[in-house]
Amino acid sequence: MDFESSFEPEDEELEDEEQTLDAGISAANEVVSAPGRLVSGVQGLLEPIRVATAPGEGDQEQSPPPPTTGYDPDQLRRVRTLLAEEPLIAGATRSPSHQQTSLWMPWVFLLIGVAVAVPILFQWARPLGQARQWPGVAEAFSAINRLQNGDTVQVLWAYDPATAGELDLLAAPLVQHMLDKGARLEIISLLPNGPATARRLVSGVRRIRSQEPGITLDQSPIDARFVPGGAMVLPAFGATPAALAVVFGAQAEDVQAWLELVAPRNRTPVVAVTAAGADPVLRPYLDSGQLKGLVSGFDGAASYSRLLYATTGQPPNQLQLAQQLVGQNFALIAFLALIVTGNLVAALTTGRRHE
Amino acid sequence: MPSTRLSVTGFFISLLAIACFALLLLAQTNAGAKLQPATGVIYQWLMWLGGIALLLGIANVAWLHLRRIQSGRRDWELSLVLIAVLAAVVVAGLINPLGAQGPLVEWIFDYVLAPGQSALFALLVFFMAAAAYRYLRIGRQGGAWMLLGALIIILTQAPMLVPVLPASMVAATDWFIDAPVMAALRGVLLGSGIALLVVAIRMLIGKA
Numbered sequence: 001m002d003f004e005s006s007f008e009p010e011d012e013e014l015e016d017e018e019q020t021l022d023a024g025i026s027a028a029n030e031v032v033s034a035p036g037r038l039v040s041g042v043q044g045l046l047e048p049i050r051v052a053t054a055p056g057e058g059d060q061e062q063s064p065p066p067p068t069t070g071y072d073p074d075q076l077r078r079v080r081t082l083l084a085e086e087p088l089i090a091g092a093t094r095s096p097s098h099q100q101t102s103l104w105m106p107w108v109f110l111l112i113g114v115a116v117a118v119p120i121l122f123q124w125a126r127p128l129g130q131a132r133q134w135p136g137v138a139e140a141f142s143a144i145n146r147l148q149n150g151d152t153v154q155v156l157w158a159y160d161p162a163t164a165g166e167l168d169l170l171a172a173p174l175v176q177h178m179l180d181k182g183a184r185l186e187i188i189s190l191l192p193n194g195p196a197t198a199r200r201l202v203s204g205v206r207r208i209r210s211q212e213p214g215i216t217l218d219q220s221p222i223d224a225r226f227v228p229g230g231a232m233v234l235p236a237f238g239a240t241p242a243a244l245a246v247v248f249g250a251q252a253e254d255v256q257a258w259l260e261l262v263a264p265r266n267r268t269p270v271v272a273v274t275a276a277g278a279d280p281v282l283r284p285y286l287d288s289g290q291l292k293g294l295v296s297g298f299d300g301a302a303s304y305s306r307l308l309y310a311t312t313g314q315p316p317n318q319l320q321l322a323q324q325l326v327g328q329n330f331a332l333i334a335f336l337a338l339i340v341t342g343n344l345v346a347a348l349t350t351g352r353r354h355e
Numbered sequence: 356m357p358s359t360r361l362s363v364t365g366f367f368i369s370l371l372a373i374a375c376f377a378l379l380l381l382a383q384t385n386a387g388a389k390l391q392p393a394t395g396v397i398y399q400w401l402m403w404l405g406g407i408a409l410l411l412g413i414a415n416v417a418w419l420h421l422r423r424i425q426s427g428r429r430d431w432e433l434s435l436v437l438i439a440v441l442a443a444v445v446v447a448g449l450i451n452p453l454g455a456q457g458p459l460v461e462w463i464f465d466y467v468l469a470p471g472q473s474a475l476f477a478l479l480v481f482f483m484a485a486a487a488y489r490y491l492r493i494g495r496q497g498g499a500w501m502l503l504g505a506l507i508i509i510l511t512q513a514p515m516l517v518p519v520l521p522a523s524m525v526a527a528t529d530w531f532i533d534a535p536v537m538a539a540l541r542g543v544l545l546g547s548g549i550a551l552l553v554v555a556i557r558m559l560i561g562k563a
Contacts (some may be wrong), residue, residue: 109485129518130518196455229405265383350494
């Protein structure tokens, strides 16, 4: 079996199948168009049927005569069969004229895998480049820097190990900053694995900081709880006064839920720490002032770490963060290469077909 | 024949739901502080209900898989693995006074759950790479615009490339994100908010 041909459908193959299907659908539309209807030929539109609302109601009604279309029954049957068949894509055979230059998909996977894995495996810390500091990072830093010793910080821990690769690096400098300020963290999570993830990160930051001379951090048990019931129960935490609320979320929805359900109740300023993908959705909340700060993605982590380094000392996970940034550099370059290659392949193939 | 009349039980349940709704709505206003004890009880109930629903869900999954094993259906061995792991984690959590922070549960989290979840999520990059290779193409309908947007964002997001790029390009990208993208997102947020409100009102007045 030709692995390449069965692995994925090629573009022209799909286009051919689409054209065949369109022709079939057009034929079916012509067939089912009966005169006298207000609307006909709409795909998926079924004739309305009368639903009996009382037992025996339908018995008195005579079934309407079958519509006559003027087409041969055998022809109709063939059209129905054509439409009822599942489109065959993976195993479809290609005619010789449709042979084209294509990249074997596992090469794509290999390229990306190597681009991400090599800097991490060999602990490359260069080329690092310059992480951009987006609006919201400095504001988040200021909000945490204003905390006093013993202040309560409500933390919604809305990520688990699935997204910890990105968010642990983001959360670490902020957690260190809050612990350095002597804040008391009240951590809740709507995810069953959230509290365990939070405990590991907070204890990791405590361990690293306690190894540094002159640093004494609170070593009391970490208050992290799982709250069942979903976002609906979040308003319960709006009754508790706090100096600051921090949402560590992989998705924008968690931050939105906190802003809608909790923030209006206790009027506590909110800082969001999110994955880069959630940033564009949350930026309007930063502009409107509902969010006091927004830190997102590896860029955000690097920017916050830089600010923290300038004031309170060495932030945690610096080597790991550098490796991630190097990995991000290589992965984005690999993406660019893939996009260019994909377009070149498409251009070459189209040119050959026109010949 | 189903009756359209509201039963006495149904009436009281509806009354309770309406009362809870009104109370929670009032709690979002300035009168919230005075209603705190009552709303606190309601939220406590919600958490209990959420916990019980979770347990019911687990019991349901366990029951379904036990039946698969009992009837020897296809891939019943996988159901057996699921039941064995479920039982091991539950027993490990119950017999240890530390509960979910017991050493065995912690070991399962560190060496099974966390790597498994991370590995599954990490596969996303391969799908994205395949999609970028196959679908970000100039020839496709609307593809040129998508390609342009993707290229601009990728170029200006790579920390290694940012110092090399002209400052005007970075500034143009910032404007692109701050003005058209932000406007579109705000429109989406407003539209979805209004739609949600309309749906909620329609549900409340029985039109949905």
